[in-house]
Amino acid sequence: MYAQRVLSGMRPTGRLHLGHYHGVLKNWVKLQEEYPCLFFVADWHALTTAYDNPQVIEESVWDMLIDWLAAGVDPAKATLFIQSRVPQHAELHLLMSMMTPLGWLERVPTYKDQQEKLSHKDLTTYGFLGYPLLMSADILIYRADKVPVGEDQIPHVEFTRELVRRFNHMYGREPGYEDKAQAAVKKLGGKRARQYLDLRTRFQQDGDEAALAQARALVGEAGSLSLDDRERLYGYLEGGGKMILVEPGVLLTEASRMPGLDGQKMSKSYDNTIFLREDPDSVTKKIRTMQTDPARVRRTDPGDPEKCPVWQFHLIYSDGGTREWVQQGCRSAGIGCIECKQPVIDAVLKEQAEMHERARPYEEDPALVRRIIAEGSERARALAEETMQDVRAAMGLSYG
Missing domain, CATH: 3.40.50.620 (HUPs)
Known part of the structure; x- marks a missing residue:
């Protein structure tokens, strides 16, 4: 491989x-x-x-x-x-x-x-x-x-x-491929060669994917093979020829949980973004003017964090204690929306301060x-x- x-x-x-x-x-x-x-x-x-x-x-x-x-x-x-x-x-x-x-x-x-x-x-x-x-x-x-x-x-x-x-x-077929592949099998040594051929048969006759994985691992561990022989053995397993291109695997990444300022997905087309190297005053103003739970018309009205875009920011930027403070304070009207937004502003500005610092040499030169x-x-x-x-x-x- x-x-x-x-x-x-x-x-x-x-x-x-x-x-x-x-x-x-x-x-x-x-x-x-x-x-x-x-x-x-x-x-x-x-x-x-x-x-x-x-x-x-x-x-x-x-x-x-x-x-x-x-x-x-x-x-x-x-x-x-x-x-x-x-x-x-x-x-x-x-x-x-x-x-x-x-x-x-x-x-x-x-x-x-x-x-x-x-x-x-x-x-x-x-x-x-x-x-x-x-x-x-x-x-x-x-x-x-x-x-x-x-x-x-x-x-x-x-x-x-x-x-x-x-x-x-x-x-992937090269001249004399079959003979070269069989010669490569012999280079595995008697015991490994028999194991390889057995696993190859199990995969080709029964479609046994586990056998294919085992055989690939066996080839990968064989230290005495040249790169060409290794490729031939990988290809021979599946009944094809020499492996020229390699099948890629997936590294599944989590979907971004980062919402926009309005609660929709953050996107330039929705005009709801905070840019990576944005001016701190601009970031502060954007978060301060974010929409909140429509039920909180007055400071004394209780709200529901689940209906507020700011809560989505707390899920990304705040620790458990701060989230608890938000949940209790919002539902009881014990804190106002501006107070609730301040920890988010502080966390985003801290994150961005590091980015500004890293970017400075490249901006200057x-x-x-x-x-x-x-x-x-x-x-x-x-x-x-x-x-x-x-x-x-x-x-x-x-x-x-």
């Missing part, structure tokens, strides 16, 4: 807000401590829907990267890059488009959903139809085995897994961000080229 690797990206569509932080960036900061991570600016993806207004992409890229750094994404621990700086993404997308059935793309759930949501735009474009394939290329070019996604994006990863199986089945991206893009290109050499060879495009 290839090394563990996490890949995730974000479209540059404007300034990032607290919904992005609690929904994505906080998770990235955690993942970079646990795995090798690649985080990229999905500028080509942004063009699939904003092809008629590329200015917003250009204006957003560097600001978004500073937001990532402000949130704690660390270029010493993760590789940060811009998609369009790694042309291998486009090459793999093109080559895979040659063998991807049209019906598979039309079946991706978000294809029709997005067309309905963005009905004011003409999305009957080749790029929009093919964006799930570009997403697959983004993952497969790095042989990333872990993709952090929400539940709504699982179909995209499943689509990628199907593509991998189709690709490996069509192009934009060349620092450009250097991080130049270095990250170079590392990404080197990894991507390793995959592309194998893909070109498998598809008969290596004319050395």
